[in-house]
Amino acid sequence: MSDLKIPEKLPKGSHDYFLNDFFAAGKTEKNIICYYHDSSLEYPIEMHSHEFYEINIVVQGRGAHYINGGKVYANEGDVFIVCPHTEHGYFEIEEMIIFHILINDDFFEYFNEKLELLDGYVSLFHIEPEMRTQMTKNAFLHLKKEEFAVIIKKIKELMSYKTDVVDRREVETVQKDESGDVFINFIKESIVFQIISLFCYYYTNQIKECTKAKKTVDIDLTFEYENLVVGAIEYMRKNLFAKITIKGIAENFHVSIATLGRYFRKVVNKTPVQYLLMLRIEKSKELLTLTNDSIVNISQNCGFFDSSHFEKCFLKTVGLSPSRYRELYRKK
Numbered sequence: 001m002s003d004l005k006i007p008e009k010l011p012k013g014s015h016d017y018f019l020n021d022f023f024a025a026g027k028t029e030k031n032i033i034c035y036y037h038d039s040s041l042e043y044p045i046e047m048h049s050h051e052f053y054e055i056n057i058v059v060q061g062r063g064a065h066y067i068n069g070g071k072v073y074a075n076e077g078d079v080f081i082v083c084p085h086t087e088h089g090y091f092e093i094e095e096m097i098i099f100h101i102l103i104n105d106d107f108f109e110y111f112n113e114k115l116e117l118l119d120g121y122v123s124l125f126h127i128e129p130e131m132r133t134q135m136t137k138n139a140f141l142h143l144k145k146e147e148f149a150v151i152i153k154k155i156k157e158l159m160s161y162k163t164d165v166v167d168r169r170e171v172e173t174v175q176k177d178e179s180g181d182v183f184i185n186f187i188k189e190s191i192v193f194q195i196i197s198l199f200c201y202y203y204t205n206q207i208k209e210c211t212k213a214k215k216t217v218d219i220d221l222t223f224e225y226e227n228l229v230v231g232a233i234e235y236m237r238k239n240l241f242a243k244i245t246i247k248g249i250a251e252n253f254h255v256s257i258a259t260l261g262r263y264f265r266k267v268v269n270k271t272p273v274q275y276l277l278m279l280r281i282e283k284s285k286e287l288l289t290l291t292n293d294s295i296v297n298i299s300q301n302c303g304f305f306d307s308s309h310f311e312k313c314f315l316k317t318v319g320l321s322p323s324r325y326r327e328l329y330r331k332k
Contacts, residue, residue, distance in 0.1 A: 010066045010089040013046035030185055031107040032192050034158055035100055043092035053103040053125070054082040055196075059152065061096035065089075074098075077143040079199060083129045099155055101192055111193050120200035123207075123234040131230065131268065141203045151195065158191045207231035225263040228253055232260065236276050240283055240303050246272045280304065281317050288326040295322050 036059075037045065047066065056065075058078045065074040067088035074080070074090070082088055090098065108115070115121045128140065143151060161184050207227045232249055249272065250260045264272045280302045287298045299310030314322045 004093060006064055006091060006093065008071065010044055010047050010091060012087075013048040013089075030188075031104040031110075032185075032189055033100075033102040034155075034188070034192075036097055037090075037100060038097040039092065039095065043090065043096065045090040047087050047089040049085050049087045050102075051084050052105070053084060053108070055101040055103070055199075056080040056082060057099040057101075057151065057155070059097050059099050059155070061092070061094045063093045063096040064091045066091070072140075077145075077148045079141040079143060081124050081129055081140075083125075086129065101195070103192070107189060107192070110189075114193075115196065115200075118197060118200040120202075120204040120207075120234070121196070122237055123230045124199060124203050127230050127233050127237075131233075141199055141206065143202060147198075147202050150198065154191060154195050154198070158188060158195075161188050204231075226267055228255070228260075229263050229267040232264075232272070233275065233279075236279055240280055241301050243303055243305065244276075246276070277313060277317070281314060284310065284314060284322065285318075285325065285329075288322055289329050298322070 038060075043063075056079070058074045058076055060076055062073065062075045065072050065078075065080060065088065067080070067082070067086065073093075074096075080088075090096070115125075124141065207230065232253055235249060235252060236244070246257055246260065250257045253260070255263075261271050264270060264275060268275060270278070284298050284302045287293055287301065291298075293301070295311070296307045299307040302310065304310035304313065311322055314320075314325070318325060320328070
């Protein structure tokens with residue numbers, strides 16, 4: 001394999017992704033579809049995108065994952081969350097097997113309230129994917145040996161209820177399941193929920209271990225500080241309503257204010273203060289356009305000191321007063 005030439009880019013797929021309309025076209029009543037992709041199917045998986053979330057778990061071998069214009073090496077135990085409309089593909093280096101979990105919107109609508117409570121969920125499904133183009137190395141989830149064993153066991157449990165498409169060549173012949181086996185589908189959805197919950201738990205521990213390492217040893221690895229920034233951003237988003245301080249955030253992640261600031265500038269090219277203000281302004285825009293809340297309540301719900309402070313920051317950032325912004329952009 002030493003003479004294998006690994007391309008810098010993959011070609012764009014010549015056809016739409018094989019399940020792009022599978023959920024939307026009513027060809028299945030399922031909210032999740034799971035299958036293995038190995039050498040019996042074609043590699044590389046050319047660049048493609050789709051309208052649903054996809055979880056990719058490298059269960060064997062190694063390869064390269066091309067995503068958002070970049071390339072990262074994918075090894076056994078790596079987990080990638082692929083957001084809707086994100087172009088990506090894979091190149092096989094050595095006997096690569098990827099387990100795919102395709103997830104429809106209805107799954108998230110059903111489980112979202114519970115998922116939002118999990119530490120790590122916002123980081124894995126929103127922050128890390130959004131920040132990939134800004135990071136020098138993706139802070140994706142890397143499963144440890146014992147974690148990987150647990151997930152493989154869950155995958156086997158999931159696939160024991162074999163009612164899914166497992167080969168893209170079979171898709172055109174799959175018809176809507178008239179038997180309507182809701183019970184089996186719900187069991188499978190519950191197992192996927194368990195897998196996502198475990199990922200959140202493992203990812204949170206991954207971030208904690210990075211901060212613990214920084215507390216004891218001065219190791220300035222890209223992987224470590226990018227994980228820390230992702231974790232700090234999730235902490236900010238979950239506590240926007242509170243009057244949190246940068247000092248409090250730094251203490252929560254066991255780093256100094258100066259270290260936290262240095263990491264933020266490396267990853268997102270903003271200071272923690274600037275990033276926190278940006279999140280608060282974005283949240284206030286949402287509340288101004290989607291709710292009838294008063295300016296006073298919105299300022300409190302977004303963590304500003306008072307309505308006067310909120311209006312001053314909003315005007316400086318947006319160029320409009322909150323009331324004028326609401327007037328112009330209010331959603332009917």
